[in-house]
Amino acid sequence: xxxxxxxxxxxxxxxILDELSEHDGQTLFELCSRLLLRHQIASTRQAISQHLEIxxxxxxxxxKRQGRYxxxxxxxxxxxxxxxxxxxxxxxxx
Numbered sequence: 001x002x003x004x005x006x007x008x009x010x011x012x013x014x015x016i017l018d019e020l021s022e023h024d025g026q027t028l029f030e031l032c033s034r035l036l037l038r039h040q041i042a043s044t045r046q047a048i049s050q051h052l053e054i055x056x057x058x059x060x061x062x063x064k065r066q067g068r069y070x071x072x073x074x075x076x077x078x079x080x081x082x083x084x085x086x087x088x089x090x091x092x093x094x
Contacts, residue, residue, distance in 0.1 A: 001081060001082075001085075003028070003057050003058040003059075004058045004059075004078050004079075004082070005059055006054065006058070007054050007055050007057070007058035008058075008060075009049065010051065010054075012041060012043065012048075012051055013051050013054065013055055014060075015035065015039050015041060016031060016035070016048070016051055016052065016055065017055070017060060017061075019031060019035065019038075020036050020042055020061065020072060020073065020074035021074050024054075024073050024074055025064075025071045025072070025073055026071065026072055027069050027071060027072070028045055028048060028049060028052070028065060028070065028072075029045075031048055031052075031072065032045055032048050035048065036050075051061075052072060058078060059075055059078045060074065060075055060076075060078055061074060061075060063072065063074050083089070
């Protein structure tokens, strides 16, 4: 769960997840372009790639390779662990 919170702590990574939520299956180039045009985030491709690695480590992003391209997809399943941890406890206390 520490990796999940670390991944969500950074505003750029949250914006990447927002972009994948809106348009899933993007390449690194597409993500960099959308971050610059829509959010004025002018990070290098290497920086965005490092953010994606952290999101992958937290299992919030999955990658599929097709030829020489990597497509990134959002995975919201790890977020349910947060809901279960505190949401279920709240219901039990009521």
